[in-house]
Amino acid sequence: MPNSLDLRNWLDAMKQAENLKVLRGADWNLELGAISEMNVKQAGHPALLFDEIPGYPDGHRVLTCTTSSPYRLSSILRATQTYQHRELVQWLRGKPKEWQSRAANFPPVAVETGPVFENVVDKEHVNILDFPSPLWHEGDGGRYIGTGCAVVTRDYDSDWVNVGTYRVMVHDETHVGLDMVSGKHGQIQYQKYVQAGEPFPVCIVIGADPLCYLISGIEVPYGMCEWNYIGAILDEPVAVVHGELTGLPFPSGAEIVLEGFIYPGDTRMEGPFGEFHGYYQAGAKPTSVMSVERVYYRNQPIIVGSPPAKPPNDYSYSKAVMRSALLFDALLAAGVPGVEGVWAHEIGGARMFTVASIKQRYAGHARQCGHVLSQCGVAAYMGRYVVVVDDDIDPANLEEVMWAVATRSDPVYDIDFIQNAMGSKNDPMSVAYKSKAMFSSRAIIDACRPFDHIDDFPPVAQASQKLQEEVRERWGHLLKL
Incomplete structure (x- = not known):
């Protein structure tokens, strides 16, 4: 029917x-x-x-x-x-x-x-x-x-x-x-x-x-x-x-x-x-x-009604979900291994702030992921920031992502820039950086543990996943854990 x-x-x-x-x-x-x-x-x-x-x-x-x-x-x-x-x-x-x-x-x-x-x-x-x-x-x-x-x-x-x-x-x-x-x-x-x-x-x-x-x-x-x-x-x-x-x-x-x-x-x-x-x-x-x-x-x-507004707005979540799935598939199609998650954040209108989490396999893996994510067909239009994090970080959780940026990256060594990328007159920054051919720049932030120090990088101070599950089962009904 x-x-x-x-x-x-x-x-x-x-x-x-x-x-x-x-x-x-x-x-x-x-x-x-x-x-x-x-x-x-x-x-x-x-x-x-x-x-x-x-x-x-x-x-x-x-x-x-x-x-x-x-x-x-x-x-x-x-x-x-x-x-x-x-x-x-x-x-x-x-x-x-x-x-x-x-x-x-x-x-x-x-x-x-x-x-x-x-x-x-x-x-x-x-x-x-x-x-x-x-x-x-x-x-x-x-x-x-x-x-x-x-x-x-x-x-x-x-x-x-x-x-x-x-x-x-x-x-x-x-x-x-x-x-x-x-x-x-x-x-x-x-x-x-x-x-x-x-x-x-x-x-x-x-x-x-x-x-x-x-x-x-x-x-x-x-x-x-x-x-x-x-x-x-x-x-x-x-x-x-x-x-x-x-x-x-x-x-x-x-x-x-x-x-x-x-x-x-x-x-x-x-x-x-x-x-x-x-x-x-x-x-x-x-x-x-x-x-x-x-x-x-x-x-x-x-x-x-579905009006635009400062994100999150009425429709930004649906755009984030659908674009995240497309970006995940684009990374795999480009041959990037070990991808655990992708999230196109609502704060960037599902375009301007994107995060991928990976299980690092080799030197340069994080940079490869970041550059592909920045320039693949799904993401090329009006992108801004791409962050790559380890697989213990939820790419959709901004607190976790920014914690990784703050503690696992160095501004001099871990941020790459791309100039003259695809821009748009709809970019609010276009009023400051006007160009006839609507270019814009990109930043790729490698917020993964340095690959050559994965084994000796300081361990995270937190309850293990197993312990958290045990505590949630015992105390969750009282504390809404």
Whole structure:
């Protein structure tokens, strides 16, 4: 049976697992965003479903913090349920390549109808302000209805359907700004319509199973449809309906879908809005505008929000897990042995601070690992720091990592630099080190015990693993060890 990507099935599962909290009365104007931002920084935090939002009918809801814990993310990915990110990274290794290879076997299946058609609003009555789009942060240029969204487009000269996550700002009752940055698949498709002088058809899925926006926000190969990729993860095809104006496919169980066109030359000022690293990198700029000409939505619709902010933010955990698995596989593919763990830290937006732990086997092993990790395809874009630690250090534990840096490295001998590496205008440091060709530098920190002194390096002063387990079994119920 095809899967309609119904968000409410997932919400029911999270309620049962006590991984969802309903909050009533939070204001769309900054309060909802601040609560979500503060929530995601707490250990063991739940997903948040906001209801009774002032100024809107009860049942017009906003959902946040969906992918920000190992339990919820493993549920979304249909993985073995776990509360441990290391287990999730290990499960995920090799999966993207497998899903890509199987995607062609799962084309979406068209169905006649679905819950998304419970309400259909035609052009004359469209009013996007009927939905409680949040103003997430004080510095934002406007209200953003699309953060945890999926934007459906079609190639001009082929049948390739792309589904990407691009931010969507509300301009007025019938127009939204769509920020598709250069090089992204949606922007490539859009430019073909611009060159042909024709309107660009768009459908924006504002709410669905979180797997929808999770996958539309990663690097799926050019020419591959994300509905196929999602089908491979689910092991069953996605059930889609087609927009009545554009013919574009979207999930039959979607919460809200905006359908319309970007007309040639139609732009307005959009932003500013935060980036994944936690800064307002750019101010307001001209961005393409979509004229919303039809809206489909379910009764008591839910906006899925996933706004960027200073990490950890709403979606930084999911990026960290998925990129860590890809980096682990990249190290092994490059022939680096003895890799015990990899973690792309949320504090660096899962790009700018990466740690690998290894079991050292030979002189130069740590340096080899660090340089490969810094420059492999998955990590090359907008990297900054790479740290390599011994296998007794948890690469995801910043206290342990920085302890190793402080006690097992020497600044003169153990830090290598790479200049003129791949940079980006989205790097907040680009304002200080401007270059025409957006270069940046890298630091590789070898925080492993010196290989030629492994045997005589001072031993660690701590309880053995065996003793810790014995103590936890006897005293853990009293001290929450």
